[in-house]
Amino acid sequence: VSGAVPEPVALVGLGVLGGSLSRALRGLESPPTVSAYARSGRDVSAALEAGVIDRAATGVADAVRGAALVIVATPLGAEEAVLRAAAPELVPEALVLDVGSLQVPALAAATASGLSARFVACHPMAGSEASGFEAGDATLFRDRPVWLSGPGGEDEALLGEARTFWSALGARPAVIDADLHDTRMAVVSHLPQVLANGLARVLEEGGFTVDDLGPAGRDMTRLAASSPELWRDVFSHSGPQVAALLRLLGRELDGWARILDGQDLDEVGRRMARTRRWRNP
Amino acid sequence: VSGAVPEPVALVGLGVLGGSLSRALRGLESPPTVSAYARSGRDVSAALEAGVIDRAATGVADAVRGAALVIVATPLGAEEAVLRAAAPELVPEALVLDVGSLQVPALAAATASGLSARFVACHPMAGSEASGFEAGDATLFRDRPVWLSGPGGEDEALLGEARTFWSALGARPAVIDADLHDTRMAVVSHLPQVLANGLARVLEEGGFTVDDLGPAGRDMTRLAASSPELWRDVFSHSGPQVAALLRLLGRELDGWARILDGQDLDEVGRRMARTRRWRNP
Numbered sequence: 182v183s184g185a186v187p188e189p190v191a192l193v194g195l196g197v198l199g200g201s202l203s204r205a206l207r208g209l210e211s212p213p214t215v216s217a218y219a220r221s222g223r224d225v226s227a228a229l230e231a232g233v234i235d236r237a238a239t240g241v242a243d244a245v246r247g248a249a250l251v252i253v254a255t256p257l258g259a260e261e262a263v264l265r266a267a268a269p270e271l272v273p274e275a276l277v278l279d280v281g282s283l284q285v286p287a288l289a290a291a292t293a294s295g296l297s298a299r300f301v302a303c304h305p306m307a308g309s310e311a312s313g314f315e316a317g318d319a320t321l322f323r324d325r326p327v328w329l330s331g332p333g334g335e336d337e338a339l340l341g342e343a344r345t346f347w348s349a350l351g352a353r354p355a356v357i358d359a360d361l362h363d364t365r366m367a368v369v370s371h372l373p374q375v376l377a378n379g380l381a382r383v384l385e386e387g388g389f390t391v392d393d394l395g396p397a398g399r400d401m402t403r404l405a406a407s408s409p410e411l412w413r414d415v416f417s418h419s420g421p422q423v424a425a426l427l428r429l430l431g432r433e434l435d436g437w438a439r440i441l442d443g444q445d446l447d448e449v450g451r452r453m454a455r456t457r458r459w460r461n462p
Numbered sequence: 463v464s465g466a467v468p469e470p471v472a473l474v475g476l477g478v479l480g481g482s483l484s485r486a487l488r489g490l491e492s493p494p495t496v497s498a499y500a501r502s503g504r505d506v507s508a509a510l511e512a513g514v515i516d517r518a519a520t521g522v523a524d525a526v527r528g529a530a531l532v533i534v535a536t537p538l539g540a541e542e543a544v545l546r547a548a549a550p551e552l553v554p555e556a557l558v559l560d561v562g563s564l565q566v567p568a569l570a571a572a573t574a575s576g577l578s579a580r581f582v583a584c585h586p587m588a589g590s591e592a593s594g595f596e597a598g599d600a601t602l603f604r605d606r607p608v609w610l611s612g613p614g615g616e617d618e619a620l621l622g623e624a625r626t627f628w629s630a631l632g633a634r635p636a637v638i639d640a641d642l643h644d645t646r647m648a649v650v651s652h653l654p655q656v657l658a659n660g661l662a663r664v665l666e667e668g669g670f671t672v673d674d675l676g677p678a679g680r681d682m683t684r685l686a687a688s689s690p691e692l693w694r695d696v697f698s699h700s701g702p703q704v705a706a707l708l709r710l711l712g713r714e715l716d717g718w719a720r721i722l723d724g725q726d727l728d729e730v731g732r733r734m735a736r737t738r739r740w741r742n743p
Contacts, residue, residue, distance in 0.1 A: 306675075306676035306677075307676065307677065308676070308677065308678075309677075310741075325676075326676075365670075365674065368664075368665065368668050368670060369665065369670055369674055369675050369676065369678075369679045370676055370678050370679060372661070372664070373661060373678045373679050373681075373682035373683075374678060375715070375718050375722070376657060376661060376682060376715070377678075377682065377737075378718070378733060378734060378737045379711060379714045379715045379718055380653070380654060380657060380711065381737040381740055381741055382714055382733065382736075382737060383649075383653070383707070383710060383711050383714055384649065384650065384740075385736075385737070385740045387649050389646075389649060389650055390740075390743070391740070391741060391742075391743065393646065393650055394587075394650050395587035395588065395589070395606075395650065395651055396587075396588065396589065396590075397589075397650075397651050397654045397655060397658075397685055398650045398651060398654050400654075400681045400682075400684055400685070401654035401657060401658065401681075401682060401685070402654075402737075402741055403681055403741070404678055404681070404682070405734075405737040405738065405740065405741040406737070406738045406741040406742045407734065407738070408734075408738075409730070409731045409732075409734035409735045409738065410731070412730070412734055413727045413730055413731045413734075416722055416725075416727060416730055417725065417727055420722035420723065420725055420727075420730075421722065421723050421725075423719075423722050424718075424719040424720070424722040424723040425719075426664070427715045427716075427718055427719040427722070428716075428719055429664060430660060430661065430664050430715065431712050431715055431716060431719075433660045433663055433664050434656070434657070434660045434708045434711065434712055434715075435708075435709075435712060437656050437659070437660055437705075437708055438704075438705040438706075438708040438709055438712075439705070441656070441697055441701035441702065441704050441705040441708070442701065442702050442705040444697075444698065444701055444702075446694050446697060446698055446701075449690070449693070449694055449697055449701075450690045450691070450694045451690075452659060452663065453659060453686075453688065453689075453690035453693055453694075454690045455663075455666075456658075456659045456662040456663060456666070456683075456686040456687070457686065457687045457688070457689075457690065459662055459665075459666045459671075459672070459686065460591075460662055460672060460683055460684070460686040460687040461672075461687045462671070462672065
């Protein structure tokens with residue numbers, strides 16, 4: 182899609198998501214010029230070597246100066262500092278996006294930085310338990326939903342620009358209310374994350390290693406390798422909500438313990454038949 | 463490996479595991495002749511059409527008559543009936559294997575059928591949440607551990623034959639004590655299974671569908687589609703053990719709920735850093 186991506190692009194952060202974005206942008210028919218800044222010099226060097234960024238900026242201000250599109254791909258906790266550093270350097274028509282896991286705090290950071298009129302919170306439902314530029318992938322966003330919300334949500338032109346950008350990368354953007362988004366993510370993303378960590382701890386305490394696991398145990402603990410830094414930021418917002426969900430799940434698992442202990446195998450079969458229909462509709 | 467697989471082979475069951483076995487056997491340099499029987503006529507037709515079995519038997523007795531190697535690839539609950547039906551037809555030197563999830567009940571079924579002197583319980587750490595012949599895969603066992611145990615465990619010749627068979631398929635056989643095996647499986651396999659079911663129920667009750675999930679939620683619920691029939695049999699043995707493990711995990715998740723509620727983010731970070739080291743050593 183020619184002209185879908187305003188350029189030059191400034192990319193802040195070159196981890197899995199920033200690294201995937203830089204590769205995806207370079208793969209476009211008319212690749213935009215990309216200046217990038219990342220805290221990790223190693224990720225910057227890797228991106229330069231891979232030929233997917235044009236310039237390594239010396240800092241956020243240097244990266245975003247003159248940019249038509251700014252993408253903040255840092256952990257959530259760093260967003261406000263990045264946006265504040267970027268704000269004085271931005272040209273008036275610049276579009277600013279993030280790739281955060283939560284939208285209420287991202288929009289709050291944009292408002293606090295005076296950027297709410299040009300900021301769209303973007304959450305691609307894509308990622309990896311791995312970290313760093315090398316774990317990135319040009320096709321990470323292809324066919325993946327990307328949730329968009331703007332401050333107030335009513336600026337159709339701004340949301341339209343964000344939509345065009347993600348469509349150009351082959352993703353499936355959709356607008357959502359930020360509050361609703363964050364509540365949904367606590368259930369479909371943060372709860373599974375903690376489950377994987379909790380299961381991993383039980384397995385480790387039982388003396389098991391990853392080599393002891395079959396495909397089931399491997400899948401169910403894959404997320405236990407997720408970035409502590411990234412999730413610390415997420416849980417600083419959604420922690421209490423996730424705690425309530427863990428208690429809900431705890432009651433659910435208690436119910437399974439009761440029927441397994443009581444050998445109510447008919448009920449086991451009924452429940453499994455139902456989850457199977459839900460999982461493979 | 464020529465001569466590693468005694469023939470003719472009798473295969474009882476043509477689901478994911480039997481279907482994978484039939485394909486893997488057909489892919490050997492010198493493929494053995496295979497007679498197969500399965501309850502599902504659809505799976506038998508599919509296997510004949512795929513050209514991976516030589517003959518559709520009319521029943522267990524017909525399948526195993528004259529076989530040098532019998533492989534029981536049915537759900538655990540059907541094993542004893544299959545072994546009892548097979549016993550009168552077996553030639554004295556026949557080797558009998560299964561691909562069950564639990565070894566104590568499998569060995570008990572072999573003993574009850576008078577087959578303990580020629581039976582090795584085999585558990586390949588491979589499988590799929592899908593069911594039926596079509597979900598099989600010739601490479602399912604490649605490089606996967608296969609746990610072997612015999613009655614008493616001391617018959618080295620018998621275990622050696624089983625070991626040779628699995629090695630011919632590219633798997634990594636290893637002998638284990640049946641009790642120890644079953645206890646380990648309750649932790650590394652049955653517990654993750656119930657977790658996936660429990661999470662799926664919480665998600666369904668919250669009004670979510672599979673389309674609402676990202677990669678994390680998808681991985682963590684993949685097993686929710688597992689066969690109720692197969693797991694019913696497994697839980698009829700390991701249910702109380704799994705119930706105890708669920709209570710242990712419940713306490714672990716309670717701990718996470720407490721630190722997330724209390725916003726003890728340093729402790730969240732420490733726990734995640736530790737599970738990450740455990741998961742990706």
